[in-house]
Amino acid sequence: MGPDGAGRRLKRDFYRGDSVELAPRLLNKLLVTSDGRIGRIIEVEAYRGEEDPASHAYRGPSVRNQAMFGPPGHLYVYMSYGVHWCANVVCGRVGQARAVLLRALSPVAGLDLMRSARWVAQRRQDDRDLCRGPGRLCQAMGIDRSYDGCDLTGPDARLWLAADGVEPPALPLVSTRVGISVGMDRPWRFMVDDPGVSRPVPRPGSVVAG
DNA sequence: TAAAAGATCCCCT
DNA sequence: GGGGATCTTTTAT
Numbered sequence: 001m002g003p004d005g006a007g008r009r010l011k012r013d014f015y016r017g018d019s020v021e022l023a024p025r026l027l028n029k030l031l032v033t034s035d036g037r038i039g040r041i042i043e044v045e046a047y048r049g050e051e052d053p054a055s056h057a058y059r060g061p062s063v064r065n066q067a068m069f070g071p072p073g074h075l076y077v078y079m080s081y082g083v084h085w086c087a088n089v090v091c092g093r094v095g096q097a098r099a100v101l102l103r104a105l106s107p108v109a110g111l112d113l114m115r116s117a118r119w120v121a122q123r124r125q126d127d128r129d130l131c132r133g134p135g136r137l138c139q140a141m142g143i144d145r146s147y148d149g150c151d152l153t154g155p156d157a158r159l160w161l162a163a164d165g166v167e168p169p170a171l172p173l174v175s176t177r178v179g180i181s182v183g184m185d186r187p188w189r190f191m192v193d194d195p196g197v198s199r200p201v202p203r204p205g206s207v208v209a210g
Numbered sequence: 211t212a213a214a215a216g217a218t219c220c221c222c223t
Numbered sequence: 224g225g226g227g228a229t230c231t232t233t234t235a236t
Contacts, residue, residue, distance in 0.1 A: 082231030
């Protein structure tokens with residue numbers, strides 16, 4: 001742990017690789033907010049710009065996906081079905097539109113803030129569901145439209161990633177991505193099997209290693 | 211006008 | 224722990 005109690009903040013160079021290469025390296029890293037919320041990344045999906053029919057960037061730049069085409073180390077936030085926000089870590093080079101969707105965290109710190117951000121009227125209040133799923137993750141961490149395009153490496157960042165010495169799994173769970181109708185053949189979903197959080201279940205017919 | 215990188219919620223066993 | 228209805232923005236046709 002670093003002096004701020006949340007490991008060392010990742011720098012720009014960490015994000016320069018391709019999304020398929022970066023995604024498994026994000027596992028077990030910490031997602032940290034400036035108000036003390038910390039979660040360990042346990043599930044991600046890689047999206048690959050113009051080469052990936054499931055990517056928002058497949059048909060080129062638009063108002064929404066602008067951040068995906070920008071520099072690495074920034075965040076791309078979009079609204080899914082008018083209901084929930086989803087957060088992606090932009091990587092690769094400018095113009096490539098590579099990004100990794102953050103799908104689940106294991107809560108580490110600031111759980112009271114996460115709970116108050118999420119449980120307004122829900123009947124079922126289970127800490128295992130606090131950051132499980134891209135929508136719940138964003139709600140718990142306070143990520144909304146105002147975070148779209150923000151720099152995760154800037155000195156005044158409200159949100160960043162950190163490493164605390166816990167390495168990514170040597171053999172992560174791997175499967176096809178969730179909720180897409182094209183590009184289903186690509187095994188670009190990566191997971192840590194965290195007993196503290198509901199077990200992620202790869203879809204039938206998917207490739208599973210480890 | 212229709213589809214979307216559905217997930218989340220409630221209700222049920 | 225599992226299944227189905229529902230939420231309502233954004234983009235593409």
